[in-house]
Amino acid sequence: MLFNSLQFLYAFLPITYLVFWRLTGKMPRYVWLAISGYVFYSFWNYKFCALMLFSTAVSYLAGRALLQWQDPRRRRLCVIVPVTMDLALLGFFKYGNFAVTNVNTVVSWVGGASTLPILNIVLPVGISFYTFHTITYIIDSYRGVITPTRNFFKFAAYVSLFSQLVAGPIVRFRQIDQDFENIDRADRTADLHTGWSFFVIGFLEKVLIADTIAAVIDPALVKYAELSTVGAWLCVLGFAYQVYFDFAGYSDMAVGLGHMFGFRLPQNFNSPYKATDIADLWRRWHISLSSFFRDYVYFSLGGSRVSRLLTARNLMITMMLVGLWHGANWLYIVFGAYQGLLLILHRMVRGKWEGLPQWTRRIATFGLWLVGLAIFRASGFGMAFALLDKMFTWQAGASFVGAGVLIVMLVIAAVIAHWAPNTFEMRHRWSPSWVASFAVLFGICLFVLYGSRPAPYIYFQF
């Protein structure tokens, strides 16, 4: 079930919301949130609910054990076992066939005849997100950053909280622990308007901007070989805004839904296209993911408190893992390596870079990001090379349908992404004319949704 689907808007959300606020007391609300999370998840594949429950139970028990045991060896075990289990699940479902394919390829390169069978694996939606929820919980419990909860339903509600379940943000337990504690004292009306404001803006970002751009560039990119240089740039530029408004829109909707239920989810996108260097961009882009890798991988490797060479190594490893997180594909790893390389280069020329005018740095940062997105969007290395070739060597080519609409959308998207305040910078107190405008646009989107299947979010595949 998608946030931008009629079944969610007409059935799931109203029922969940009304029952939640009808219940009083912590426990009933925890239970209800957990149930609604599992119902929400089961709309994709009910069979995988058991997997999520298993992951939840293991992490909960690990947390309980960490509460009880002070012996360092036992405590380490309480981290290693569940984290390994989580990563094994993630590895099997997400990277199993990738590994098999690569082993087979390497063996055939050296003249062998390995025929490891390709497994018939279905990737459970959201596994990359909820396993990270549980991993952060265990590690933070071990590090003493949080006190593990004794309440299973509270923890289950945290893992399966429907607003952040399938595509994040990767909310850490400590970020909403207080909201969970105060769940019985939450005020229904306090954040209702703010919640709906976030939700509507996210909805419009997704349906009006991201999906319209996708409607033009997706068919054009299928015939990428026919694109001209201008066409290739338009498509990659379009993808840059599509992926941003798609995921930032989703995150805003998640934050809005959180507000409606008394949770303050953290900001996931802080105007990344206003970034003045690549490190700044990664501090603003998918913040919950980049901070996860920073805190649990980069810092664990030594971060920047080591030699220059080792710092560069740490950056490269971290960013390649960020790339790999996006999917079992060498292109994502190359995308991550490219980002790692940019971060290393940035560290090397930081002084000179800072001396450039701000607008130059912004444009250059965005340009470098676009090159990375050409790799990210490609369906294979052939397409990636072709797109980059078209972008940087002048080539004539065919026009594509919807180019006019795309240009209009790009202008609107650029104004919002590069200049307008983001949703966390807004006050969410709208004048009647703004409310009326939002309502009209929301009504148009709803009408649009009736006639077309809601487009899934790009990040659902990760």
Add this chain to the structure above:
Amino acid sequence: MKTVKTRHPAWQLGFVIPCLLAVMFLVDVGLRLMSIDPLTFRAWEALLRDRPPGAAFQPGRRYVNARSYGDLAALGNFPELRQYRPERFTTDALGFRNAPEILNQQVGAILAGDSFVVGSGVSDDETLSSRLSTLMGCVIYNAGSDAGRVVPDEILALARRLTMGHRLVIRLYTEGAAVPARPTRGEMLAAGLVARTPAGVRALAGRLRGLLTVSPLQSLSGHAWKAVANDRILPNRYAANVVRATLANGDTMLFQAAQVNNFSRRRDLSLDYWKWLRDDLTQARFDLVAILVPSKYRVYRPFLVNQSPIGQPAADDLGRLERALRAMGVPVLNLTPFLSAEAARHLQRGEYLYWLDDNHWNARGTALAAAAIQAQWPLPEDACSTSHSPAARTP
């Protein structure tokens, strides 16, 4: 002291958007209570909405559309390729496409099968059963349905409702249609339950299902989308559903993409089903004959230009089925050679046996098919006046 001016809650998004959702929901519900006929381009959708469980279409309905057009033109969103034609579609009290008075007449045979039996884009007097009735001088009952489900129990139950002059069932099977299968135990139980349910309750259930599953607002929104995604403003996202091909004479013909893509795929013959059908009908002293209809792509592929090679020989499923049925002793007529030859002959005159914009055969196609069937198996002269006649001749 400064007073803080608070905005009236009615002008905040937390109030306006839920209200808007509620209004849209009510509009949706309200529109569902109205007829969807004005939003349909052909009878099919209009008459399927409120059909009772177990029925082919909504019983006792008459649908008239002066500008009906083909399913493929709609599916691929090609308004410029529509072939407008008038369509009159009438259903009897049992929900099949027949004149209402047919239930009081002597019936020579039951014609069962899928949409090729029902007739798509043709009027009541141009369906295969109407053509056969005219040629054979005896009423042939149109028992075609959307699903193309032909089950002995249901055929026999239907026969009991009719005045059968000749115990003959003509089973039409179209290439590319779902492979027929014996219903599962659960499906049989459900069908039995439905059959025992009073007609009024079934009608109510059909109406409820129609209200729940068909949204005119969705249809309106779909129309709006198609108007924009027209390959001028936005790319036509529906075009991939349909293959647009050019005939040697320059005309454009549409084909269902799945039909083209699966052309060379061998399919299961499902002989179990055919044996079961034959045995159960024979036990009830009914004769069974089978008509095999080629897909539009099989008939017209030789006349298309710029067709990419299909790599391997096209699977001749109908030919295999024909041989298997003959071996089983079921009289069978495979219309493939006949329609292919006729298509070539008519193409020279710029005439077609199938609609250019639809998956189905047109009035000319049904007329030719009826003539071929009549030539193969003429009904005995007393078919409409005696209670039983000998079995159809095996060719």
